[in-house]
Amino acid sequence: MLDQLNAASASALRSIVPNPESERLVLSIKEAANLLGVHPSTIHRLYARGEFVPKISISPSRKGFLRYDVLAWLAAKIAR
Numbered sequence: 001m002l003d004q005l006n007a008a009s010a011s012a013l014r015s016i017v018p019n020p021e022s023e024r025l026v027l028s029i030k031e032a033a034n035l036l037g038v039h040p041s042t043i044h045r046l047y048a049r050g051e052f053v054p055k056i057s058i059s060p061s062r063k064g065f066l067r068y069d070v071l072a073w074l075a076a077k078i079a080r
Helices: 007-016 029-036 040-048 067-079
Strands: 056-059 062-066
Touching: 029 040, 029 062, 029 067, 062 067
Parallel strands: none
Antiparallel strands: 056 062
């Protein structure tokens, strides 16, 4: 995903996460919301509109987001 970001958002991501490849941790919706400082319903709404990062399957009944992808999404928002 980093290669899809423009130079400004890539720079913003590096300021948030010095070594983003080491941050490939899976976050629940609640954890992603806490990381971004928003309510979990905001994450649900953004995801439903296709404005948030893709979910990954942790198990048949559990979904989550890669921490790196969430931070890259945030960096792209900051760079705008």
